[in-house]
Amino acid sequence: MIDAWSEPFILRALAAGIAVALVAAPLGCFVVWRRMAYFGDTLSHSALLGVALGVVLSLNPMLGVLIAAMLCGLLLLVLQRFGEFASDTILGILAHSTLATGVVVLSFFEQVRVDLFVYLFGDILAVAGGDLLWIALGAVVVLGALAALWRPLLATTVSPDLAQVEGVPVLAVRVAFILLLAVVVAVAMQIVGILLITALLIIPPATARRLAGSPVQMAVIAAGSAALSIVCGLAASLGWDTPAGPSMVVTAALLFVVTLLGSAAYAR
Amino acid sequence: MTPTDTTALVRLEGIEIAFDRRIVLRDVHCAVHPREILTLIGPNGAGKTTLVRVMLGLLRPRRGRVRRASGLRVGYVPQRLHIEPTLPLTVRDFLALGQRASRAACERALAEVGVGHLIASPVQHISGGEMQRVSLARALLREPDLLVLDEPGQGVDVVGQRELYRLIADLRNRRGCAVILVSHDLHLVMSATDRVICLNGHVCCAGEPHAVSNDPEYRRLFGPLADEVALYAHHHDHRHDVDGRIIEPERDG
Numbered sequence: 001m002i003d004a005w006s007e008p009f010i011l012r013a014l015a016a017g018i019a020v021a022l023v024a025a026p027l028g029c030f031v032v033w034r035r036m037a038y039f040g041d042t043l044s045h046s047a048l049l050g051v052a053l054g055v056v057l058s059l060n061p062m063l064g065v066l067i068a069a070m071l072c073g074l075l076l077l078v079l080q081r082f083g084e085f086a087s088d089t090i091l092g093i094l095a096h097s098t099l100a101t102g103v104v105v106l107s108f109f110e111q112v113r114v115d116l117f118v119y120l121f122g123d124i125l126a127v128a129g130g131d132l133l134w135i136a137l138g139a140v141v142v143l144g145a146l147a148a149l150w151r152p153l154l155a156t157t158v159s160p161d162l163a164q165v166e167g168v169p170v171l172a173v174r175v176a177f178i179l180l181l182a183v184v185v186a187v188a189m190q191i192v193g194i195l196l197i198t199a200l201l202i203i204p205p206a207t208a209r210r211l212a213g214s215p216v217q218m219a220v221i222a223a224g225s226a227a228l229s230i231v232c233g234l235a236a237s238l239g240w241d242t243p244a245g246p247s248m249v250v251t252a253a254l255l256f257v258v259t260l261l262g263s264a265a266y267a268r
Numbered sequence: 269m270t271p272t273d274t275t276a277l278v279r280l281e282g283i284e285i286a287f288d289r290r291i292v293l294r295d296v297h298c299a300v301h302p303r304e305i306l307t308l309i310g311p312n313g314a315g316k317t318t319l320v321r322v323m324l325g326l327l328r329p330r331r332g333r334v335r336r337a338s339g340l341r342v343g344y345v346p347q348r349l350h351i352e353p354t355l356p357l358t359v360r361d362f363l364a365l366g367q368r369a370s371r372a373a374c375e376r377a378l379a380e381v382g383v384g385h386l387i388a389s390p391v392q393h394i395s396g397g398e399m400q401r402v403s404l405a406r407a408l409l410r411e412p413d414l415l416v417l418d419e420p421g422q423g424v425d426v427v428g429q430r431e432l433y434r435l436i437a438d439l440r441n442r443r444g445c446a447v448i449l450v451s452h453d454l455h456l457v458m459s460a461t462d463r464v465i466c467l468n469g470h471v472c473c474a475g476e477p478h479a480v481s482n483d484p485e486y487r488r489l490f491g492p493l494a495d496e497v498a499l500y501a502h503h504h505d506h507r508h509d510v511d512g513r514i515i516e517p518e519r520d521g
Contacts, residue, residue: 033355155365158351162403165324165344166366166410205354212356 004238012132013124014234017248019139020191021200021226024184026146026219028201028226029208030177033157033215037202038088039076042095043178043185044197046072048102050186051119055109062134062186069182072098077178099194122193122245124234131190138187142180149176154215191230192245200226203252210263225255276301277340277414277446278323283332285318292318294470296332300414305440305447307457307477310467311489316450317347319467320418323448340414343407343445347418349399351391359386359394359402367409377405381435396423400432408439415439418450426456433460 004010031040047065049072054064072094079090103116118126127135146153152173155163164170188197204226205218212218233248276299283296293315300306300323308316321327322334324344351357363374371387378384381401386394394402400420407415417436421429433449437460440447451457457464458477466472466486473483480486 033352035352151365157355158357158362158365159346159349161321161324161326161346162344162349162366162406164326165342165416209354209356214356214358214361218356 009125009127010234010238012127012129013244014231016127016132016135017124017191017230017234018227019135020184020188021204021230022223023139023142023146024188024197024200025204025208025222025226027142027180027184029205029215029219029222030153030157031181031201032205032209037198038091038095040181040185040198040201042076042091042098043069043073043181044189044194045095046098046102047185047189047194047197048119049098049105050102052102052105055106060134062131062189065189066182066186068098069185070179073178073182074175077175118193119189120193120195121243122189122191122196124191124244125237127190135187135190138183142183145176145180149173149180153177192248196245196249199249199252203249203256204229207252207256207259210259226252229255275337276335277337279335280319280322281333281335283319283322283329283334285315285322285327285329292469293322293329296467296471298465298471298474300446300448302413302446303440303444304462305437305449305460307449307451307461307464308467309451309457309464310472312452314468316452316467317418320416320448320450324416337413341410341412343404343410343412343415345400345403345407345415345417345420347422348396349403353392357391359389359391362391362402363406363409366406369409373409374405377408378402380408380439381405397428397432400424408443411443412445414446414448416448419452420449421451421456429456433457436460 028040031037046068050065050068051061052064053059053068054061057064076090076094079085079094080087083090085093106116152163152168153176155166155168156170156173160170163173184201185197188200192200204222207225208218208221211221229248229252232251234244236242236247236251237244279299281297283293284291285293296319308319310316318327322329324342325334325336351362359378360371360374363369363377369377375384375387378387378401381404383398383401383405386398386402391399391402400422404415404417404420415436420432420436424432433456436447436449439445449457449461458481461477463475464477464480465474466480466483466489468489472485472489473480475483
């Protein structure tokens with residue numbers, strides 16, 4: 001147990017988990033500020049359709065998920081602009097129909113022996129060297145793009161009308177944000193699984209809210225708390241043989257409760 | 269753009285707007301000239317905010333043309349802004365979103381609209397009236413040629429509204445920008461505006477405030493209220509700040 005931490009597969013898991021945490025949390029701040037939790041959920045549900053797509057076209061599953069999540073995100077944008085249904089209805093339809101279609105399509109490929117549990121709840125200990133490379137690349141791209149987009153994205157989040165009058169290309173910013181979310185879904189799937197990706201986007205920013213005095217502070221604190229959740233979750237998984245992804249989310253939730261109680265006590 | 273420029277800053281020609289099949293604005297022509305204060309009035313649902321959104325480029329008309337002077341800088345103060353409580357944003361951060369601005373520039377802009385003390389406050393902790401002034405400061409930081417205020421008096425009492433209109437007139441005189449105001453409050457805007465457009469799906473009448481208030485179209489639209497308003501003349505002998513506290517008169521020396 002003590003030398004488990006020097007095993008290469010543990011180190012790879014740790015590196016991949018931290019990389020995902022560092023991008024998911026700052027992007028997740030915008031998900032929280034823009035009230036897009038359900039949107040994030042829908043993108044992650046579409047990931048299973050992406051896995052199926054990967055199997056059918058024999059692509060890397062991460063690439064399949066990326067394509068599916070991007071298409072789903074853009075479709076949502078179009079439907080929300082021109083559709084007559086409320087946003088959450090459209091999200092619900094797309095989230096569940098993509099998930100169900102993914103399961104149905106995968107059921108045709110019994111010889112592939114797709115383990116659904118792995119996709120739904122992640123398998124961080126199976127991260128291979130090639131995966132780690134892709135995850136790191138995705139993380140760098142997302143962080144760089146987010147840094148470049150920060151001001152216009154924040155202005156659009158506060159008031160799209162005001163931002164547009166002030167010359168921000170609001171639609172382009174929105175599309176870019178959705179594409180970045182799709183990248184996060186693709187790289188986070190292996191870490192926490194389809195059903196828990198939104199947790200990684202939402203919980204660390206919620207934890208950071210009480211401690212932060214500015215948007216940048218909130219993003220940094222969220223990234224730190226997300227990375228801490230990854231490390232503790234992995235440790236719990238090694239120590240008690242619990243599934244790693246869910247253990248990380250449980251840790252993140254505990255951190256949230258601690259800051260909530262802490263700030264309540266402080267406010268007295 | 270020089271103050272003597274006589275061409276319109278924004279000119280609307282034959283604007284038609286429909287939501288679904290309901291026509292909200294029909295054949296609207298109007299123009300905004302440099303340095304003028306133009307007020308759009310009309311009953312609820314008259315299309316005032318819609319017309320402003322067309323001028324701002326936020327809404328594309330089904331018919332008609334919007335011509336803007338090239339390089340026109342617009343400052344916009346929306347009716348109300350809801351900012352998520354989960355977003356930790358101070359007034360200073362909010363100002364810097366519209367325009368990169370130094371702390372000193374932000375302080376100046378806030379002081380100009382009378383809310384200099386708010387610079388470090390979280391935006392969620394300030395009142396609606398204060399938020400409007402903060403939005404006005406954000407618009408001023410852009411050095412606008414045209415300032416657009418949608419229902420600036422909302423959520424502020426009558427006296428506060430008077431203060432606000434006085435401030436807007438001061439800003440026009442000091443900075444030489446044109447101003448578009450949206451209002452459904454008649455007597456308040458009459459004294460603070462150069463020109464009025466009375467809107468009800470189309471332009472009912474337009475012109476100087478007194479001409480409009482005597483126009484039969486206008487009287488038909490507002491009914492007996494129009495007479496009540498014409499009689500209203502309130503003389504206020506002191507001034508209030510944003511929170512309604514009385515401002516001590518300034519003394520010389």
